[in-house]
Amino acid sequence: MTRRSWRFLGPALGLWLLLACAGCSGEGAGSGDPPLDPTTLEIPRADADTVDDTVRSLMAERQQEVQRALDADPFQAAAAAESFSALGKLYFAYEFYPAAGTCFANASALVGDDPRFAYYEGLVAQAIGEAASAAESFERADRLKAGDVPTLIRLGDAQFDRGEPALAGEAYGRALAVDADEAAAHFGLGRVDEEAGRVDQAIERFERTLELQPEASVVHYRLGQLYRRRGDLDRARGHLEQRGTRRVAFEDPLGREIGLLTVQTAFEVVRRLAENEPFDSSDAVGFAIAQFGDTTGAVEAFEKTLDDGGELAEVPRGRVHYVLASLYQRAGDYEQAVEHYQSALDRAPELTVSHERLAGLMLRFGNYERGLQHAREAIRHAPDAAVPQLRLGALLEAQGDAAGAFSAWKKATDLEPQNGEAWLRLALAREQRNEPAAAIEAYRRGLALETLDNEDRTIAFHRLGQMLLRGGDAAGAEAAWQAALDLDPKWPDPKVALAGLQAASGRLEQAVTAYGEVLADRPALSGARMGQAMALILLGRHEQAKTTLEAGLTLDDGNLDFARTLARHLAACPDRSVRDGNRALELAQRVARESSRLEDGETLAMAMAEAGQFDQAAGLQRSLLEQVKSAGAPPALVSRLEGNLALYQNGRSCCG
Numbered sequence: 001m002t003r004r005s006w007r008f009l010g011p012a013l014g015l016w017l018l019l020a021c022a023g024c025s026g027e028g029a030g031s032g033d034p035p036l037d038p039t040t041l042e043i044p045r046a047d048a049d050t051v052d053d054t055v056r057s058l059m060a061e062r063q064q065e066v067q068r069a070l071d072a073d074p075f076q077a078a079a080a081a082e083s084f085s086a087l088g089k090l091y092f093a094y095e096f097y098p099a100a101g102t103c104f105a106n107a108s109a110l111v112g113d114d115p116r117f118a119y120y121e122g123l124v125a126q127a128i129g130e131a132a133s134a135a136e137s138f139e140r141a142d143r144l145k146a147g148d149v150p151t152l153i154r155l156g157d158a159q160f161d162r163g164e165p166a167l168a169g170e171a172y173g174r175a176l177a178v179d180a181d182e183a184a185a186h187f188g189l190g191r192v193d194e195e196a197g198r199v200d201q202a203i204e205r206f207e208r209t210l211e212l213q214p215e216a217s218v219v220h221y222r223l224g225q226l227y228r229r230r231g232d233l234d235r236a237r238g239h240l241e242q243r244g245t246r247r248v249a250f251e252d253p254l255g256r257e258i259g260l261l262t263v264q265t266a267f268e269v270v271r272r273l274a275e276n277e278p279f280d281s282s283d284a285v286g287f288a289i290a291q292f293g294d295t296t297g298a299v300e301a302f303e304k305t306l307d308d309g310g311e312l313a314e315v316p317r318g319r320v321h322y323v324l325a326s327l328y329q330r331a332g333d334y335e336q337a338v339e340h341y342q343s344a345l346d347r348a349p350e351l352t353v354s355h356e357r358l359a360g361l362m363l364r365f366g367n368y369e370r371g372l373q374h375a376r377e378a379i380r381h382a383p384d385a386a387v388p389q390l391r392l393g394a395l396l397e398a399q400g401d402a403a404g405a406f407s408a409w410k411k412a413t414d415l416e417p418q419n420g421e422a423w424l425r426l427a428l429a430r431e432q433r434n435e436p437a438a439a440i441e442a443y444r445r446g447l448a449l450e451t452l453d454n455e456d457r458t459i460a461f462h463r464l465g466q467m468l469l470r471g472g473d474a475a476g477a478e479a480a481w482q483a484a485l486d487l488d489p490k491w492p493d494p495k496v497a498l499a500g501l502q503a504a505s506g507r508l509e510q511a512v513t514a515y516g517e518v519l520a521d522r523p524a525l526s527g528a529r530m531g532q533a534m535a536l537i538l539l540g541r542h543e544q545a546k547t548t549l550e551a552g553l554t555l556d557d558g559n560l561d562f563a564r565t566l567a568r569h570l571a572a573c574p575d576r577s578v579r580d581g582n583r584a585l586e587l588a589q590r591v592a593r594e595s596s597r598l599e600d601g602e603t604l605a606m607a608m609a610e611a612g613q614f615d616q617a618a619g620l621q622r623s624l625l626e627q628v629k630s631a632g633a634p635p636a637l638v639s640r641l642e643g644n645l646a647l648y649q650n651g652r653s654c655c656g
Helices: 010-024 053-071 077-093 097-110 115-127 131-144 149-161 165-178 183-195 199-212 218-230 233-241 253-275 281-292 296-307 314-331 334-347 353-365 368-381 387-398 402-415 420-432 436-447 454-470 474-487 492-504 508-521 526-538 542-555 560-572 581-594 598-610 614-630 635-649
Strands: none
Touching (some): 077 097, 368 387, 454 492, 526 542, 560 581, 560 598, 598 635, 614 635
């Protein structure tokens, strides 16, 4: 279920604009004397085919309430206006903006002296991008309630959006006359100054906005651009690095009322779903997520609505707690999620999916014993379900019980062969058990399923490529890594693996290019930089290889591989113009202090010779030769060491 996107409803919007214009004349009547025949007022019907059945039911109830208010004898204009307003807020909550506008315009026509309805009309006009209509509505609200700061800020925003910065500045200035510390008004005046090219004044306004509201990260972008225009690049850079999407907020009681209605309406839908039998937990959670996404503030308001929700039986209340827990988990507030899942179980023990969710959260918290209890309880209630087995396997693996984890994942694939996650888990376990053929088969089974999401599918293709290459199937590995990259072109692991395969098969130019693409996004990725350097050496582009290795060492100074490879390159490069004996010796000595590997001793001897220290080089080489001979080294290695020793004894460096 996805939240409905709004669409323009031509006739409803036309009636709303007609009534709104009538209201602009200021000829509204008092509560006891309606300005027009109430039977002429349209009760708008939104095209609600794409919303939940429960939402449609709520809309129908609100429409009936409006009809009863219009048919009342004696007729009460104020009561009818409130009914229209309630229906309008419900439409607004579900983004049926033109229908909402008609409702608010009707309310204004019935009770012309209430600034709330004009304000709501302005909110609707802003929502559909009608800046001129929004400005007219907020001007009317301002006439009815002069000096109201939220109205003035909204009016300033609407005037600015319609291309009237001077009028916008006047509205913001009036807001500051009421409250000199209103951040949104300072921000609005900053935009006006910026539009007029008054850079210094705009900077002053935006800096003041941040003083009052430091969390408003959108301001940093504007300040960064303005400081750049003024030539202060350091300050520009500092602000641009802090830019974000958090807007400048202001106290907006009427706007908050509509926002709270969204929460209350969503709660009503979830409440009704929770009272349904059978209860569809995925439907209820899907609806709530579509309403709130990851907005923790809205979820907290939802929780307060639950606390104030009045009569609600224990089992439905438990189900609502489950929905709340799912929202908190999605928002990353895991402690609140645990609390609400437990509340769900306390009130609705049959909701065993809560055990499954708690098992996963206990794994995150490292509370494996409690997690195992929940996983096993979930299995007891749902013995034929795969997901509890997956949670059990993950918990057992975390405790070091590889055999138990393997058994759980194997059972998950047996219970639900269409579960892609189960096959991926089993494939990884078979890798660890050194069962390559079975692991490859498990990866392929999982990848054949649509139930594996793109992230898991990318991982599976990458791991499959590694297994195939290990088994000698280079073509299969290349195809798997390419499939991973098709799913996620930015993930470096398959790109690095593919570049390594290209280099190994002699496609060195392709490898250099592929490594370069990785490094453009991830310059500190050591494996990609080393791979590129080695490919450049094989291509004979030794100066570029040197630069690449130096860059790698700069970015990862503690990486001995860069130091040892660069030392060898500077000591024995076929291109003598690239060699640097003193630098090679410095690096080789550093490596030798931290490593006793034969190749590092050999590199140190090479560096000594290149730096002109032939006696020291010969002495070290002789010692290395004695070590490998006593260890029974292969003849080829002995011959190489003897050849270099002869060079050093004759006053020559390695490779001539």
